[in-house]
Amino acid sequence: MSGVRQTVRYTEYHPRWYRTRVSTWWWLSRWPYLKFILREISSVFVAWFVVVLLLQIRALSRGPQAYAAFEHWLQIPVIVLLNLTAMFFVTFHAVTWFNLTPRAMVVRFGGKRVPDGLIVGTNYAAWAAVSVVLAWFLLRS
Amino acid sequence: MAETISVEVARYSPERDTEPSSQRYDVPLHKDWVVLDALNYIKDKMDGSLTFRWSCRMGICGSCGMMVNGEPKLTCATFLSDYAGDGSPVRVQPLRYFPVIRDLVVEITDFMNKLQSVKPWLIRGDEKAVSEGEYLQTPEQLDRYKQFSMCINCLLCYAACPVYGLDPVFIGPAAIALAQRYNMDSRDEGAGERMDVLAQHEGIWGCTFVGECTKVCPKHVDPAGAIQQYKLTATIERFKSFLMPWAAGNSEMESAK
Ligand code: SF4
Ligand code: FES
Numbered sequence: 001m002s003g004v005r006q007t008v009r010y011t012e013y014h015p016r017w018y019r020t021r022v023s024t025w026w027w028l029s030r031w032p033y034l035k036f037i038l039r040e041i042s043s044v045f046v047a048w049f050v051v052v053l054l055l056q057i058r059a060l061s062r063g064p065q066a067y068a069a070f071e072h073w074l075q076i077p078v079i080v081l082l083n084l085t086a087m088f089f090v091t092f093h094a095v096t097w098f099n100l101t102p103r104a105m106v107v108r109f110g111g112k113r114v115p116d117g118l119i120v121g122t123n124y125a126a127w128a129a130v131s132v133v134l135a136w137f138l139l140r141s
Numbered sequence: 142m143a144e145t146i147s148v149e150v151a152r153y154s155p156e157r158d159t160e161p162s163s164q165r166y167d168v169p170l171h172k173d174w175v176v177l178d179a180l181n182y183i184k185d186k187m188d189g190s191l192t193f194r195w196s197c198r199m200g201i202c203g204s205c206g207m208m209v210n211g212e213p214k215l216t217c218a219t220f221l222s223d224y225a226g227d228g229s230p231v232r233v234q235p236l237r238y239f240p241v242i243r244d245l246v247v248e249i250t251d252f253m254n255k256l257q258s259v260k261p262w263l264i265r266g267d268e269k270a271v272s273e274g275e276y277l278q279t280p281e282q283l284d285r286y287k288q289f290s291m292c293i294n295c296l297l298c299y300a301a302c303p304v305y306g307l308d309p310v311f312i313g314p315a316a317i318a319l320a321q322r323y324n325m326d327s328r329d330e331g332a333g334e335r336m337d338v339l340a341q342h343e344g345i346w347g348c349t350f351v352g353e354c355t356k357v358c359p360k361h362v363d364p365a366g367a368i369q370q371y372k373l374t375a376t377i378e379r380f381k382s383f384l385m386p387w388a389a390g391n392s393e394m395e396s397a398k
Contacts, residue, residue: 008309010240011250016155017240022306029211033303036351100350104369111281 035096042093045086052083098123146170146221147230148179150191153241161241163232164188170225176216176233177205180245193245200359203293206300207245208234213297213357236296238306252296255312258338259320264331282327289322289367291360298354298364304347311347312338314354314364321367340375348372 027033059070073079101123102116145167153161166187168179177195184191195205198217205216210224210232224231239247269276298314305311320339324332339345348368355365 008251009254010248017242017248018153018155018158018161019240020237022238022303026303026306032353032356033351036349040349100352100369103350103352103355103363103366104373106366106370111284113284 038089039093039096042089042096045089046093048082048086049090094127098127144170144225146179146225148176148183149230149232150180150183150245151232151234151241152191152244153235155243161234165230168221170221172222174221176207176209176214176219176221176231179221179231180216180233191245192243201293203295206236206295206297208232208237208300213237213300215295215297215359218359237300238302238309239296239299249296251309252294252299252313252316255316256294256319259312259316259335260331260338261316261319261323263323263326263329264334265328266330276328278327285327286322286325289318289325289362292319292322292362292364293360295359297357297359298362301353301357303351303353304349308347310343312344314348314368315362317345317348317371318362318364318367321371324371336375336378339371340378345371345375 023029027037056070059066074083098120102119105119107114107119146169147165147167149163149165151161152158152164166179166183168182168187171178175198177198180191180193180195184193193205193207193216195217196202197204200215200218203215206213207216208214209216209219211234213236216233221231233245235241235245235247239249239251242248292315294315296315299305302311302314305313317339320335323329324335345368348365350365350369352365355363358364
């Protein structure tokens with residue numbers, strides 16, 4: 001890309017101004033900042049669940065014995081605790097991102113912008129629908 | 142004697158001080174007084190050396206932005222009475238993340254340069270002759286960019302943005318929102334030119350979507366929205382130029398109008 005690179009340029013005339021340094025702990029200073037950092041961290045737990053899923057598929061492909069071992073591993077207290085934490089963060093991830101979608105997506109209908117609540121609501125509805133379908137598949141037997 | 146309220150104001154003199162200190166003043170607490178009234182009272186009656194910027198006193202000029210109790214605020218639209226009651230002083234400091242020139246005045250040339258770099262004006266491929274009349278626009282077309290055009294360059298959004306604080310090369314919320322203001326204007330044809338500046342790391346991709354810029358904006362510009370919407374546009378453009386190099390350009394931007 002033939003970008004015009006941004007630089008930081010101040011006035012040519014240099015009075016002796018004062019600059020503050022941003023503290024390493026800036027994200028602890030306000031709840032919205034902390035929430036942002038937690039949302040970023042939540043991606044680690046999303047990745048963790050992907051790993052669990054991959055392990056599950058591997059166990060499945062290796063036969064009943066491997067699968068039983070996998071299920072046993074899932075019951076280790078540390079893993080249960082880890083998964084519960086991950087569950088919390090993944091939910092946090094989904095909810096915070098769902099609530100942010102109207103910022104990124106401008107949907108127009110009949111010349112009017114679709115209200116934020118409706119876009120968020122559609123997300124939750126889709127989430128619920130997919131969950132119901134999955135639950136039906138899993139619990140049907 | 143009327144009720145009073147303590148105001149703790151950051152002071153910094155480049156000739157004398159190595160770092161800012163704070164000074165406390167007790168000013169009358171009137172129901173209809175804003176923080177800026179307190180500052181003007183101090184300057185007129187108590188300490189003429191206090192330096193700060195202001196002009197319109199009505200949320201239009203965008204020059205009175207400061208940190209009030211740690212939050213970026215237009216001081217002409219922030220009532221003192223909202224801070225009264227708990228007895229603690231109201232802290233007034235210069236806008237965060239900008240170099241301080243003196244007391245409450247910050248250096249904003251960096252923003253001015255960034256604003257210029259996104260070409261915030263109508264760009265036309267070919268200009269119509271005056272005799273052909275105006276470029277017409279429907280209310281619906283106006284509606285697409287109107288929100289972004291409300292920006293008063295008060296820079297509260299920069300003071301709310303930790304990305305700008307940590308890495309000042311980031312072009313920042315207001316500059317991107319203003320670029321979008323022109324990109325979304327049906328009369329404008331400069332989206333392609335602006336993309337060179339916007340679609341780079343210091344542009345939209347520097348933004349991690351903290352979202353605080355939108356919350357502090359006194360004009361409901363929603364710069365965070367402008368940035369995310371542009372990320373979507375830039376990604377679509379990128380894919381298009383991959384798949385159909387012959388059709389590259391600003392087709393997506395144009396069709397969005
Ligand atoms: S986007 Fe809002 S907060 Fe930022 S400079 Fe413009 S008016 Fe001020
Ligand atoms: S003095 Fe003009 S916006 Fe506050």
